[in-house]
Amino acid sequence: MTDKKERILQATEELLAKHGFHGLSMNMVAKEAKVATGTIYRYFTDKDDLLYQLHDHILTIVAQKITQHISDAMPLEQRFRTMWLNIWKMATDSEAPLINRGQFENMPHRGKQYKIALEKTLFAPVHKMFDEGKAQGLFKPLDNEILAALSLEPSAALARKHLTGIFTVSDEARDAAINACWDALITH
Amino acid sequence: MTDKKERILQATEELLAKHGFHGLSMNMVAKEAKVATGTIYRYFTDKDDLLYQLHDHILTIVAQKITQHISDAMPLEQRFRTMWLNIWKMATDSEAPLINRGQFENMPHRGKQYKIALEKTLFAPVHKMFDEGKAQGLFKPLDNEILAALSLEPSAALARKHLTGIFTVSDEARDAAINACWDALITH
Amino acid sequence: MTDKKERILQATEELLAKHGFHGLSMNMVAKEAKVATGTIYRYFTDKDDLLYQLHDHILTIVAQKITQHISDAMPLEQRFRTMWLNIWKMATDSEAPLINRGQFENMPHRGKQYKIALEKTLFAPVHKMFDEGKAQGLFKPLDNEILAALSLEPSAALARKHLTGIFTVSDEARDAAINACWDALITH
Amino acid sequence: MTDKKERILQATEELLAKHGFHGLSMNMVAKEAKVATGTIYRYFTDKDDLLYQLHDHILTIVAQKITQHISDAMPLEQRFRTMWLNIWKMATDSEAPLINRGQFENMPHRGKQYKIALEKTLFAPVHKMFDEGKAQGLFKPLDNEILAALSLEPSAALARKHLTGIFTVSDEARDAAINACWDALITH
DNA sequence: GATGAATGAGCCTTCATTCAT
């Protein structure tokens, strides 16, 4: 990726995190990226395009963070706990706040097929974990999307509440939450 | 509530659902509500104020829908299933599309104290259910916010995926998901 | 004059003094006068009409203040000094700041004939003083308008400077200024 | 100064002279200056800023006109008469109509310190004349601001009356007025 | 490729005026 394009994406992410969607103008992006306004339009057809590409860019990073420190050799439960905590840490460390804050939820999407394909690739280790668990008879025999909603989504949900300051979660409570999610996942 | 004010809120909700935050202009709202632009400002000081009030308005309706057909006399599990399905239905009937697109999460709030207090009142039956479950030793001894994230949030998450067309959930899968959420909730 | 009309004029004057032309809306006037918005239009055809009438209203008061404590029996110099000080006092007491602040300068005028006639009536004692002075050979044989510009205008000009805070005038300086204006007025 | 900026100031001045403060909109200014609305905001942060800068711009021109054809070598009386007539001419030639309509007086200022400093520089020859006259014992020992109000202000006042058509001043009357102002200025 | 001045549609908001009650 060109140096300039990288800088533009970087600048956009920072400004988005700092001021939100509302206060994001192309001129500000250009200034922050130390680039002329018109230059942005050499790399992105549109403001929307810039945001789309940023979305993918961030999604990639998020996926990497979520599947960090995971190897297929690890026992299933350990993999699960690690992922759950990876999600949690992203929020509390506020290292990738953009997606967790739902800033991207309001963005117009490109075709859904595209999104599904992208996520399938990025979150392959997650799918692998669910597939293995189901093959072993350990996990409930449900679609991966459902299993994710049951067992990982709560982590994001809690993190969001934590982030907005609605209420705070202690370490013990967090560990108990992980166990509860595990309960949702496995057969009894 | 005045006829006009009601119509303005209604129009705002519809436009928000249709075009998102990005494409919501006061003139559009006025047109949709069949009201002069200036009239909006008799009932709302600001665009922000309009959004705030809409937030509360929707939250109230959502809370009513979620706690519909619930009485304290019903057994805990029945209450839980009913609520879970209430959430689900809101999405699939697309009666209140706003909530399920995540548009709702990112609406501007007034102070968080205000929001916490409001939610406490509106979702009283939910809290009651969790409290009773914990008192009986049936539910895990965790904060209500956490229990909600474990057991009800997945319903909303699935509904959202369902709505965006990412994938479709069969009736059987849905029931299995409810059971899984119940597993997350209860002690084993 | 009706009670209501009087109250409306009163309210307009106060708001004009407080917020200037810029921040004067009919709704504010109505509120300040404790009258319904529509009521204003029973007494004044227009906003402009309201301002015109206010102008005359204030001009009358100003004329009264300027010619206060003046009688035709007083010696000419005493009359002159009294008037000069009356003008000065209006500013420093900030009792009638509206005209001195030039708030009215920008107003569209009705026919100039009207204005000339009105001023002739209101400022009759001033004209009388100049006429007598010229008849006695004490004052320069110039048009009254010119004599006013030479001898009384400086009072208003100084008062304006004083009011805007550009610089402050001591009592001694003020008296010297009066003498200088007298010098401008009389033959040498 | 840029071509565009100059054109915008020019257009503002003309519109102000034509329609007054009341009817001055940024769109009109843009149209008159043959510039896009947004362009104005590249050179002026605000409507207020535009007016401020116009104020200074005009004040500079006014100062130049008033101190035109003046040299320190000229006798005091000649300097005085020249300045007085310079002021007078500005009105009668209607070359700079803005100043004489009082529109100028009410233009928004930045801090008063700023204005005082600016005027000190621009009107240096005027101050010099007064200072020399006082040093020679020819002029009354009063503050320059007061001397200006006594001797030059009447010129502006008469010019204003002349311009609004309230009454007309013959050449002889005008010369007599200059003499009268000189009387106000000198010791007797 | 890169620049950044210029554009102008569109946004939020105000306010003089009307009119059904």
Add this chain to the structure above:
DNA sequence: AATGAATGAAGGCTCATTCAT
């Protein structure tokens, strides 16, 4: 006569996008 809710044109200002250099 009086009310005040409703109107909608118009105002100040922003910002995505273009294009001459």
